[in-house]
Amino acid sequence: MKIGFLGGTFDPPHRGHTAAAALAARRLGLDLLLFIPTARPPHKELPPDTAGTEHRLEMTRLAARGIAEASALVSDLEIRRGGISYTADTAAELMAAYPGAELWLICGGDMFKSLPQWRRSGWLAENLNFAVFSRGGEDAGELERLAGDYLRRFGIRARYIDAEPVPISSTELRARLKRGEGGAYLDKAVYAYILEHRLYGALPEPDALWELVRPWIGEGRLAHVAGCRETAARLAARWGADVREAESAAILHDLTKKLGASEQLLLCAKYDITIENFDPAFESLLHAETGAALAYRLFGISEAEREAIRWHTTGRAGMSLLEKIIYLADTIEPARSFDGVGELRKLAFEDLDGAMIRSLKGCLENIRRRGGKPHRLSEEALAFLLEERNAGAGRSNVSD
Ligand SMILES: [Fe+2]
Ligand SMILES: [Fe+2]
Numbered sequence: 001m002k003i004g005f006l007g008g009t010f011d012p013p014h015r016g017h018t019a020a021a022a023l024a025a026r027r028l029g030l031d032l033l034l035f036i037p038t039a040r041p042p043h044k045e046l047p048p049d050t051a052g053t054e055h056r057l058e059m060t061r062l063a064a065r066g067i068a069e070a071s072a073l074v075s076d077l078e079i080r081r082g083g084i085s086y087t088a089d090t091a092a093e094l095m096a097a098y099p100g101a102e103l104w105l106i107c108g109g110d111m112f113k114s115l116p117q118w119r120r121s122g123w124l125a126e127n128l129n130f131a132v133f134s135r136g137g138e139d140a141g142e143l144e145r146l147a148g149d150y151l152r153r154f155g156i157r158a159r160y161i162d163a164e165p166v167p168i169s170s171t172e173l174r175a176r177l178k179r180g181e182g183g184a185y186l187d188k189a190v191y192a193y194i195l196e197h198r199l200y201g202a203l204p205e206p207d208a209l210w211e212l213v214r215p216w217i218g219e220g221r222l223a224h225v226a227g228c229r230e231t232a233a234r235l236a237a238r239w240g241a242d243v244r245e246a247e248s249a250a251i252l253h254d255l256t257k258k259l260g261a262s263e264q265l266l267l268c269a270k271y272d273i274t275i276e277n278f279d280p281a282f283e284s285l286l287h288a289e290t291g292a293a294l295a296y297r298l299f300g301i302s303e304a305e306r307e308a309i310r311w312h313t314t315g316r317a318g319m320s321l322l323e324k325i326i327y328l329a330d331t332i333e334p335a336r337s338f339d340g341v342g343e344l345r346k347l348a349f350e351d352l353d354g355a356m357i358r359s360l361k362g363c364l365e366n367i368r369r370r371g372g373k374p375h376r377l378s379e380e381a382l383a384f385l386l387e388e389r390n391a392g393a394g395r396s397n398v399s400d
Pocket of ligand 1 (some may be wrong): 253254257287288312313
């Protein structure tokens with residue numbers, strides 16, 4: 001039985017780790033591939049924003065699930081052992097657990113170069129095989145010469161694996177996640193986990209978020225949500241709001257719309273979410289409440305984004321800039337067609353509050369014409385905007 005194992009902090013595990021492990025599994029013909037998150041690495045301190053041990057284990061399990069080349073598992077043996085994680089102790093445990101197995105340590109070229117300094121390096125050289133990757137443009141020839149040198153000196157069996165390195169480290173990735181970037185370097189399930197658990201101060205990246213959210217939206221509504229995202233981004237750029245926040249809120253605004261009311265409420269029960277403002281007389285508006293709550297719980301959005309999703313159908317008195325942007329983007333995105341939508345689109349880029357007033361008025365008139373009862377919050381939203389506008393006009397008259 002051939003077993004490859006790969007240690008690391010996996011903080012977080014990224015495509016560089018999984019691509020290397022999968023390639024090693026294929027080249028070596030491994031039967032089993034083990035990811036072994038370290039408790040504490042011997043050569044460095046864990047960073048201050050490190051994810052907790054349980055999170056690192058769970059993320060590594062999710063990343064390993066995406067590997068098809070060998071049966072890939074995550075072992076918690078170093079975590080259970082605690083303290084500094086020495087490869088020699090891990091190898092000894094693996095030899096005891098899998099007697100007679102051919103063990104391959106999968107490691108980077110930088111680690112391989114430092115092998116003579118490892119604890120019990122002679123014993124490791126006798127008992128392990130080494131699959132060595134370059135990292136970030138290291139000289140393949142140098143590693144091959146080193147492997148030959150180790151073979152002569154220690155009888156080490158090493159294979160150099162030439163691979164296109166994924167140009168990212170976990171340190172760089174954590175910094176990118178904080179800036180709302182880097183989703184492409186992560187397995188989707190790992191990215192979703194990071195957002196849900198708000199690890200590393202990660203802010204959602206619109207492109208990666210879109211990929212996660214697509215299955216929630218349903219085919220029939222994808223064009224609407226994509227249009228809403230694009231319109232929200234343009235409005236945010238025009239009015240000086242955070243474009244990334246506007247895009248994220250727009251992508252998530254109809255998160256639960258394809259679900260029936262009972263499914264939405266079941267999800268809220270599952271995630272322990274209390275719906276604060278639900279009015280049973282307006283059941284079709286439930287998706288704004290549940291969508292806001294679930295988006296906040298699952299996708300790492302800010303409170304401002306949550307509120308923008310919450311009020312996207314009714315509006316409310318005293319709306320924030322982001323709330324107005326999402327409300328209007330939902331109303332005027334390119335797939336919408338109703339009388340006056342063209343003028344409203346234009347107005348939204350010239351006079352944001354004017355567009356809000358026109359949209360709310362039109363909406364309330366429509367409902368009344370059909371004999372319906374407008375939502376109290378929409379009436380309050382309109383009254384607030386009109387009052388503000390009148391007060392502004394009054395002030396400018398006084399200064400005249
Ligand atoms: Fe909606
Ligand atoms: Fe919508």
